[in-house]
Amino acid sequence: xxxxxxxxxxxxxxxxxxxxxxxxxxxxxxxxxxxxxxxxxxxxxxxxxxxxxxxxxxxxxxxxxxxxxxxxxxxxxxxxxxxxxxxxxxxxxxxxxxxxxxxxxxxxxxxxxxxxxxxxxxxxxxxxxxxxxxxxxxxxxxxxxxxxxxxxxxxxxxxxxxxxxxxxxxxxxxxxxxxxxxxxxxxxxxxxxxxxxxxxxxxxxxxxxxxxxxxxxxxxxxxxxxxxxxxxxxxxxxxxxxxxxxxxxxxxxxxxxxxxxxxxxxxxxxxxxxxxxxxxxxxxxxxxxxxxxxxxxxxxxxxxxxxxxxxxxxxxxxxxxxxxxxxxxxxxxxxxxxxxxxxxxxxxxxxxxxxxxxxxxxxxxxxxxxxxxxxxxxxxxxxxxxxxxxxxxxxxxxxxxxxxxxxxxxxxxxxxxxxxxxxxxxxxxxxxxxxxxxxxxxxxxxxxxxxxxxxxxxxxxxxxxxxxxxxxxxxxxxxxxxxxxxxxxxxxxxxxxxxxxxxxxxxxxxxxxxxxxxxxxxxxxxxxxxxxxxxxxxxxxxxxxxxxxxxxxxxxxxxxxxxxxxxxxxxxxxxxxxxxxxxxxxxxxxxxxxxxxxxxxxxxxxxxxxxxxxxxxxxxxxxxxxxxxxxxxxxxxxxxxxxxxxxxxxxxxxxxxxxxxxxxxxxxxxxxxxxxxxxxxxxxxxxxxxxxxxxxxxxxxxxxxxxxxxxxxxxxxxxxxxxxxxxxxxxxxxxxxxxxxxxxxxxxxxxxxxxxxxxxxxxxxxxxxxxxxxxxxxxxxxxxxxxxxxxxxxxxxxxxxxxxxxxxxxxxxxxxxxxxxxxxxxxxx
Ligand code: H2P
Numbered sequence: 001x002x003x004x005x006x007x008x009x010x011x012x013x014x015x016x017x018x019x020x021x022x023x024x025x026x027x028x029x030x031x032x033x034x035x036x037x038x039x040x041x042x043x044x045x046x047x048x049x050x051x052x053x054x055x056x057x058x059x060x061x062x063x064x065x066x067x068x069x070x071x072x073x074x075x076x077x078x079x080x081x082x083x084x085x086x087x088x089x090x091x092x093x094x095x096x097x098x099x100x101x102x103x104x105x106x107x108x109x110x111x112x113x114x115x116x117x118x119x120x121x122x123x124x125x126x127x128x129x130x131x132x133x134x135x136x137x138x139x140x141x142x143x144x145x146x147x148x149x150x151x152x153x154x155x156x157x158x159x160x161x162x163x164x165x166x167x168x169x170x171x172x173x174x175x176x177x178x179x180x181x182x183x184x185x186x187x188x189x190x191x192x193x194x195x196x197x198x199x200x201x202x203x204x205x206x207x208x209x210x211x212x213x214x215x216x217x218x219x220x221x222x223x224x225x226x227x228x229x230x231x232x233x234x235x236x237x238x239x240x241x242x243x244x245x246x247x248x249x250x251x252x253x254x255x256x257x258x259x260x261x262x263x264x265x266x267x268x269x270x271x272x273x274x275x276x277x278x279x280x281x282x283x284x285x286x287x288x289x290x291x292x293x294x295x296x297x298x299x300x301x302x303x304x305x306x307x308x309x310x311x312x313x314x315x316x317x318x319x320x321x322x323x324x325x326x327x328x329x330x331x332x333x334x335x336x337x338x339x340x341x342x343x344x345x346x347x348x349x350x351x352x353x354x355x356x357x358x359x360x361x362x363x364x365x366x367x368x369x370x371x372x373x374x375x376x377x378x379x380x381x382x383x384x385x386x387x388x389x390x391x392x393x394x395x396x397x398x399x400x401x402x403x404x405x406x407x408x409x410x411x412x413x414x415x416x417x418x419x420x421x422x423x424x425x426x427x428x429x430x431x432x433x434x435x436x437x438x439x440x441x442x443x444x445x446x447x448x449x450x451x452x453x454x455x456x457x458x459x460x461x462x463x464x465x466x467x468x469x470x471x472x473x474x475x476x477x478x479x480x481x482x483x484x485x486x487x488x489x490x491x492x493x494x495x496x497x498x499x500x501x502x503x504x505x506x507x508x509x510x511x512x513x514x515x516x517x518x519x520x521x522x523x524x525x526x527x528x529x530x531x532x533x534x535x536x537x538x539x540x541x542x543x544x545x546x547x548x549x550x551x552x553x554x555x556x557x558x559x560x561x562x563x564x565x566x567x568x569x570x571x572x573x574x575x576x577x578x579x580x581x582x583x584x585x586x587x588x589x590x591x592x593x594x595x596x597x598x599x600x601x602x603x604x605x606x607x608x609x610x611x612x613x614x615x616x617x618x619x620x621x622x623x624x625x626x627x628x629x630x631x632x633x634x635x636x637x638x639x640x641x642x643x644x645x646x647x648x649x650x651x652x653x654x655x656x657x658x659x660x661x662x663x664x665x666x667x668x669x670x671x672x673x674x675x676x677x678x679x680x681x682x683x684x685x686x687x688x689x690x691x692x693x694x695x696x697x698x699x700x701x702x703x704x705x706x707x708x709x710x711x712x713x714x715x716x717x718x719x720x721x722x723x724x725x726x727x728x729x730x731x732x733x734x735x736x737x738x739x740x741x742x743x744x745x746x747x748x749x750x751x752x753x754x755x756x757x758x759x760x761x762x763x764x765x766x767x768x769x770x771x772x773x774x775x776x777x778x779x780x781x782x783x784x785x786x787x788x789x790x791x792x793x794x795x796x797x798x799x800x801x802x803x804x805x806x807x808x809x810x811x812x813x814x815x816x817x818x819x820x821x822x823x824x825x826x827x828x829x
Pocket of ligand 1: 133134135136139373374451480565566672673674675676694
């Protein structure tokens with residue numbers, strides 16, 4: 001009865017000792033208790049890894065407290081919620097980020113040091129959660145941090161891959177891929193919810209049934225697996241709000257296979273069931289082009305189905321009418337990967353909830369929004385109709401119906417322009433019939449976003465031109481951003497302290513616009529001295545890492561010049577390497593006296609190539625071959641070094657970015673949708689050498705073209721240059737360095753041939769040859785600026801001062817106000 005429940009609640013309340021305490025002594029007790037009772041080691045004897053585990057559990061306890069409070073607050077106040085659907089999240093490490101966001105970093109450091117441990121050393125024990133490929137996935141992680149910090153009522157949904165992005169191992173200069181079984185050592189940051197499970201169904205047939213005298217088509221699935229939730233708390237900074245990132249893992253289901261058991265083949269049926277788990281096993285490397293892979297499609301639907309069941313259940317617990325759905329729920333499609341959600345929600349609303357088609361469709365269009373991260377049409381996802389029809393027969397019918405209605409509506413607007421109709425159709429006709437996922441996402445969403453201004457302009461003029469002309473009001477851009485909590489506060493503590501000192505406040509950690517205040521001190525020589533020291537400290541860290549990893553000793557006086565990102569032809573790491581060869585060649589041909597004026601460089605390249613991407617792998621090998629030649633040339637000494645940093649990931653980035661003087665962003669104009677690496681370097685006072693591509697255009701607006709080194713063809717020139725083909729003017733130096741590679745100067749002559757072919761006159765799609773001249777000029781300008789330390793430091797300060805606009809807080813606020821229509825909901829203390 002009520003009385004009994006109240007008595008129980010009162011008892012609980014008195015038993016509760018208030019919130020966990022954060023003074024060093026309480027933290028020590030907690031850590032030791034976790035050593036003893038969670039890790040099950042003796043508190044008198046445990047190593048660094050065990051200390052890390054215990055420490056993480058004590059941090060996690062604090063996260064859980066806030067997590068509970070936040071979610072009961074949301075439950076009570078029922079704000080409109082955002083559900084961020086993404087198949088990739090690159091979270092990296094959680095420990096430092098968590099204690100900083102919780103605001104108890106100093107207390108933990110003190111607590112540990114009294115126990116004889118160093119926080120930083122324990123933090124190094126943590127492995128990366130690498131559940132994503134590159135920019136898109138790290139963006140999702142930054143955006144979760146901003147959603148939590150800005151108090152937005154949001155949830156993230158993703159997949160709990162057991163194998164994250166492969167580990168890159170370099171053998172003899174070649175990339176090898178090794179599985180990243182990241183859960184081997186446990187993952188203290190997740191909470192397994194064995195009770196939050198949903199059945200996800202596949203295959204089967206569609207049957208017609210009678211509901212109150214009406215014919216209804218329903219899906220009779222043939223197979224099912226169970227989705228189990230793993231919750232990962234995402235703490236905001238300077239707020240109690242702690243959001244949830246719910247990742248799904250596949251487990252065998254107990255339903256559907258009774259028959260197999262009854263046939264008596266027990267062992268085989270158990271073994272068969274294990275196949276269910278493979279659905280969430282492995283992350284597909286490279287974020288595009290998995291066309292025709294059944295497992296990939298299964299992953300997508302598994303993700304969509306589990307997430308939507310969870311979302312609809314939560315909605316129904318609080319509201320009783322689907323008319324309210326658009327006022328209470330925003331569903332965001334992070335790229336096309338989760339866009340089957342549109343068909344799934346129609347199936348739920350029409351087949352299960354028995355809403356009329358039109359009403360359901362209006363609701364769907366209002367709840368969904370979509371962001372695309374790609375530029376070119378070839379990069380867009382397609383799913384073969386045959387595959388979809390066999391795995392999800394009812395969804396295929398729904399997709400056909402959506403497309404039929406869309407085509408009819410379109411005909412009314414544009415008439416019988418069959419070319420345009422066929423371009424816009426969700427179903428692509430041809431030898432293989434496909435579902436175009438981007439077209440589906442555009443048709444089913446009320447807002448379509450690009451990730452930079454230039455990106456949206458490009459989409460409007462090319463890839464999505466037809467759609468833009470039909471629905472101009474649907475198209476928006478939200479320039480990407482990165483979180484200053486991770487990319488300055490966590491990864492560059494010295495810079496963080498310096499900024500707070502000179503701004504006289506830490507408020508910039510929640511409001512990055514305040515960084516403009518640094519402009520007031522841009523001429524102050526004391527500030528310059530301290531700025532220089534900070535860079536030096538970070539270069540030292542990086543130099544130590546480079547030596548430990550590659551044996552190459554580098555000089556701290558050299559310019560640290562970095563290009564780190566996925567290896568891709570359009571990102572033009574090859575251009576960088578050819579530039580390095582040119583530099584080496586010049587040095588070799590230079591008078592010894594002239595060498596004294598040369599700025600020493602440490603060139604650093606890092607990034608993974610998709611396992612099946614041959615040319616990208618050759619670029620990695622070339623980098624190693626060139627490095628071997630240069631680094632072993634005693635005559636060159638410290639004037640030039642080249643190092644490849646293997647297995648680039650979030651935690652490596654945290655080390656590399658603060659230590660860079662110069663960073664390179666070389667994509668052929670019009671190919672990088674946004675770029676987010678550049679923003680992290682900008683925040684760390686590293687100067688950019690870049691093309692006017694993606695978000696760099698906006699960086700220029702913010703810091704002025706004098707404060708970075710620009711080069712290369714502009715977007716509007718690219719098409720014309722390509723047309724010129726073999727009549728294009730290519731600088732002699734380009735032909736010369738390319739010849740060196742072709743002639744086997746760096747060995748592996750045969751192997752590098754096909755790589756060289758990609759940039760031969762007439763075939764040079766990414767325009768390395770025609771951009772080479774201006775690339776070298778920009779490099780020379782960087783050298784010139786570097787020998788004027790005053791000037792360099794000012795440029796560096798102005799870079800950080802202008803980086804506020806590239807905080808993911810700004811991005812998220814724009815999404816919240818213009819797309820999702822959600823408002824902050826701050827959990828009280
Ligand atoms: C991608 C785009 C970038 C963009 C990022 C996030 C797919 O990441 O190419 O231009 O900034 O998404 O929107 P990347 O190539 O860095 O892996």
